[in-house]
Amino acid sequence: MARLIFGVMRPRQPILGTELAGVIETVGKDVTRFRPGDAVFAFPGGKMGCHAQYRVVAEDGPVALKPENLSFEEAASLSFGGSTALHFLRKADIKAGDNVLVIGASGGVGTALVQLAKHFGAEVTGVTSAANFGLVASLGAGRVIDYTKEEFTKGGETYDIIADTVGATSLARCKHALKDKGRLLMIAGGLPDMIAALWAPLTSSKRAIMGPAGERPEDMRQLAELAKAGVLRPVIDRRYDFARMAEAHAYVETRRKRGSVVVSVGHEG
Numbered sequence: 495m496a497r498l499i500f501g502v503m504r505p506r507q508p509i510l511g512t513e514l515a516g517v518i519e520t521v522g523k524d525v526t527r528f529r530p531g532d533a534v535f536a537f538p539g540g541k542m543g544c545h546a547q548y549r550v551v552a553e554d555g556p557v558a559l560k561p562e563n564l565s566f567e568e569a570a571s572l573s574f575g576g577s578t579a580l581h582f583l584r585k586a587d588i589k590a591g592d593n594v595l596v597i598g599a600s601g602g603v604g605t606a607l608v609q610l611a612k613h614f615g616a617e618v619t620g621v622t623s624a625a626n627f628g629l630v631a632s633l634g635a636g637r638v639i640d641y642t643k644e645e646f647t648k649g650g651e652t653y654d655i656i657a658d659t660v661g662a663t664s665l666a667r668c669k670h671a672l673k674d675k676g677r678l679l680m681i682a683g684g685l686p687d688m689i690a691a692l693w694a695p696l697t698s699s700k701r702a703i704m705g706p707a708g709e710r711p712e713d714m715r716q717l718a719e720l721a722k723a724g725v726l727r728p729v730i731d732r733r734y735d736f737a738r739m740a741e742a743h744a745y746v747e748t749r750r751k752r753g754s755v756v757v758s759v760g761h762e763g
């Protein structure tokens with residue numbers, strides 16, 4: 495499915511990179527919201543093109559002023575996980591007091607989900623391995639489950655929302671861990687499990703929420719405000735120079751990263 499969107503044999507967009515932070519070099523004559531010299535972060539998402547020294551972004555697109563308390567690297571790391579987490583928590587209609595489980599709580603999307611669910615007043619449980627317990631607890635999870643030792647569906651606990659960022663479960667496998675009207679957020683997952691979940695509302699009050707998150711300008715502004723207020727803390731695992739891009743991708747593909755990996759693009763213009 496992804497190949498049909500991004501290119502069957504090779505990437506349709508040859509310059510990869512879905513998010514960025516940097517300084518505005520120049521603006522079009524009708525632009526009023528931004529000026530040259532403004533520090534911004536942006537999330538072109540599927541349009542990519544951010545692994546570059548320059549990227550054109552639309553004034554009314556997913557771009558916002560960089561919070562002053564964040565470095566460029568930190569700001570660049572906010573949008574992928576942050577906007578995905580905002581999208582899915584909004585779709586799940588999260589409320590204060592909800593019991594929320596985040597599978598993959600130490601990843602790029604997971605670290606944002608834990609912090610934002612906590613901010614919205616939820617009780618948060620994170621699922622990760624022991625090495626990441628300290629990180630996930632520091633982000634606001636009241637409880638952390640080690641997936642290498644414990645199956646979260648076996649503990650007897652039930653949740654209003656289960657957010658799966660690694661494709662570790664399906665609606666059929668976790669339905670007993672969902673409360674009545676509970677929602678499974680299938681942020682990553684296989685097509686067969688997603689198709690099977692589409693029929694669930696016919697027979698059950700529990701449902702799955704899936705699909706692409708999209709890139710919304712208002713989410714970028716909200717992420718900036720939350721970061722400025724100290725509610726959303728960027729989590730950066732490793733930093734690479736542009737020349738080591740292949741190594742950066744190889745590390746991400748291990749699926750073991752904690753938070754984000756950031757690449758610094760040298761400015762030789």
Ligand SMILES: NC(=O)c1ccc[n+]([C@@H]2O[C@H](COP(=O)([O-])OP(=O)(O)OC[C@H]3O[C@@H](n4cnc5c(N)ncnc54)[C@H](OP(=O)(O)O)[C@@H]3O)[C@@H](O)[C@H]2O)c1
Pocket residue numbers: 574575578597598599600601602603604621622623624625626641659660662680681682683704705706707708746749750751752753
């Ligand atoms: N639907 C959408 O619009 C949308 C948007 C954005 C992203 N996504 C998808 O979301 C997924 C997550 O991306 P990401 O960048 O957040 O992932 P990631 O950062 O690569 O996730 C890695 C983390 O997941 C943990 N992990 C791995 N297997 C686990 C398991 N079985 N149980 C619990 N934790 C586990 C790892 O911890 P350990 O090292 O301890 O295992 C690691 O810290 C990707 O598949 C991406 O394509 C979807």
